[in-house]
Amino acid sequence: MKRWAFQSIVAAVILSVCASAWAGKILLINGAGATFPYPIYSKWFSEYAKLNNSVNFNYQSIGSGGGIRQITAQTVDFGATDGPMNDEQMQKAPAPILHVPTVLGGVVPIYSLPEVSEKLNFTQAALAGIFLGKISTWNHPEIAKANPGVALPNKPIVVVHRSDGSGTTFVWTDFLSSVSAEWKAKVGKSTSVNWPVGLGGKGNEGVAGLVKQTPYAIGYTELGYATNNKIPYSKVQNRAGEFVDCTAQTISSAAASAKMPKDFRVSIVNAAGQDAYPISSFTWLLVYREQTDRVKGEEIMKFLHWMLKDGQRYSEPLGYAPLPPDVARMVEESLDQIKLP
Amino acid sequence: MGFALSILAIVLGFVGTLLWNSRFALHKFGWSFLWGQTWDPVAEIFGALPFVYGTLVTSAVGLLIAVPLGLGTAIFLAELAPPRLSESLSFLVELLAAIPSVIYGLVGVFVVVPWVRTAVGPTLSAVLGWFPLFQGTPYGVGLLTAGIILAAMIVPFITTVSREVLLAVPRSQREAALAMGATHWETVWTAILPYARSGIVGSIFLALARALGETMAVTMVVGNRPEIKASLLEPGYTMAAVLANEFTEATSDLYLHALVEIGLVLFGVTFLVNGIARLMLFKMGHGQELRA
């Protein structure tokens, strides 16, 4: 009886291992990085797998910092980030890396205020003040003056930020640096920074989860995470002084004013334009210009072409904006730079 | 035997890898790494003190709860409970140790965090708010929450080992005290516990070593904030948690090396604490037999 139990456990282990080895060989391409575009990437890879069942893409949202680190260490086939790599990082990489813009997204301030049902407005000064720790209660005049008629509670603000290296953080701190000189001097912009206040959550998922579960919290996530989880998010004051809601439209109009450089590393925070959403960004896939594996390289190329044409239509339902047509064309041309062995 | 030697090789490999991969940070910061308070990846200034502090405080809170609970349970099991009940109860306690730490974290996120935010935290700051340890807004996540979860995880270590130590106390000790007319409790307090002292202390150090290195459950509830605050209700960070969060994501070499150096510090501290535990248990004459 007892021996039987052991034997059956051993047999089960051997069987399942063999079974997984026998299953047909499918090429697996591994990528890791930004959590900001994770919802659309996982949608893309799942749709793409339906069209082409000889290849699977595995994407892990470990944060943009992780994407940059792991592509540099060559432990993944492609990386992803929403903060473009800086010159120093480009130099550290063992070979030239290409930034491929995929979609546009917006970062929204999300909050959890049990008593308030209206959508809040935040001035640029209010957001900088809150994240610097200078505005510490919800009924502070800087918040109140942008929200006439809203009964803001006299409760301490719980700031939530990312604990991992994050492109969302890059976009957010890029925005705060561009609107607040104090922020720029004290904290700066990067995928991870030394936060003046707040709790850390891991990934966009982690921040959304933490804000949702903590009353009187404020945090920032990519738009899709807020809408998907029905977490309230605010309008943000843009450069023209308007309070703008984050939608595919307003993100696109932020991109409209940007001048795209050849290497696609561009920042579009606090863009000019009446209805430009101020905390918008491109998000990029990172691939080596010289691929080392012919089969994988070909598949990555095929996917990138598909993504630029058919993939773009999945963006709006998930809270992203498609690439402007001229940018898409530029990207398409740039893909020719990728060399296969 | 080659296999036996490979164990030695693995341990040496550990020390070597950790030292080699933290060389930039070791070189740049020297000893000041240990008491630097800033963790700023933008400016590349790295100090480990907030993580060391968080690790020590969460472990201390864990021990503060777990020692009375674990030792009390051990005394009950060794002295009062009939042998069969004692056997089955200690089996149940051992099961508590078998539950994976990520499951403790899961329960922590969905049960303990809301509980601390709505019940424990407000009560503590209302009653003991004059004391800096209990001031501030309870977020739910924080040092106290991590400590509570750690306590549940390490109680079994204290109970199981202490129970075996107590059972191993020679009869003569007990009989001598009883013959003097001591009550059962006085016997336990004056004769048995002092005799078993180093074994019990050993069990506590074993538990401490486990608490210091615990990663997942703590990462999920500690709040991930590298700052030293007086209050237990504030969020903090531990050495193991910062590794879990930032290790795959460190973008510069120095950043990565600073993280590995934290791993090195953690290795050193648990090494020390484990050593003390072994020594204590060895003094009881059970260095080999007692299971950790």
Next chain:
Amino acid sequence: MTGAMAWRRRAVNIGAFGLTALFAVVTVSVLFFLLGYIGWHGFRGINLDFFLRLPKPVGESGGGMANAIVGTVKLLALASMIGVPIGFFGGIYLSEFGHGPLGFWIRYATDLLNGIPSIVVGIFAYTLVVLPMRQFSTLAGGIALGIMMIPIAVRSTEEFLRLVPSSVREASLALGVREWKTILFVVIPAAVRGLLTGILLDLARVAGETAPLLFTAFNNRVWSHGWLEPTASLPVMIFTYAISPYEDWHRQAWASALVLMFLVLAVNGGTRLLLPRRRTGAG
């Protein structure tokens, strides 16, 4: 006067022991609370899809963890291929020959290895396996878990071999049987049940390890083929799903917690039945 003293002493006696009983109840009820809570939430979340399907794209509900279940099994199989032989032969060495200074150092190294925080084991495997191979893989995860298995395998092997009475050894040696044959054909068979139990318990312990897998086995939303691709595993899935904001992911996290806990507790309970007389106190 003495009457009051005696009364006081008796009260302290009763009070103190009452307190210890209360503590025992609290400790054990923590276990029952965990079992009940996870059982309740996990049971509601579990369905056939959970065992048979792959994860769905982010934010869509449904899907399952088939790949994580197979991933965990593969990781454990690989871990035992590394941890068991080293632990087993190391244990034999210590129990049969480990009396000299080398034995002391190996025993010491084993204790050290046991005390190394699991996250540090992950860093070790990342630098030694993932970076040179340029690939997160089942192999790297299995190695990390294998290293974690070694110390317990060593200790349980040593313990159980020591339980074999020396008269058995001496009888065999007296018959002129060589030492290694005695160990292989006499001592080990006498302890085989204990040895297997030790290995199973060891497996149950590492089955729930998450930290060493985060940067070795990594994670995978689809099937992982062979040993050189990243793989999903139940503990890592619980971690990523638990801290996410999606209700459906929370449901699946509870379900996986139930499955994992059931596995671990079943092994612990089962070995208890196989070895009804646990060694109490001394070995």
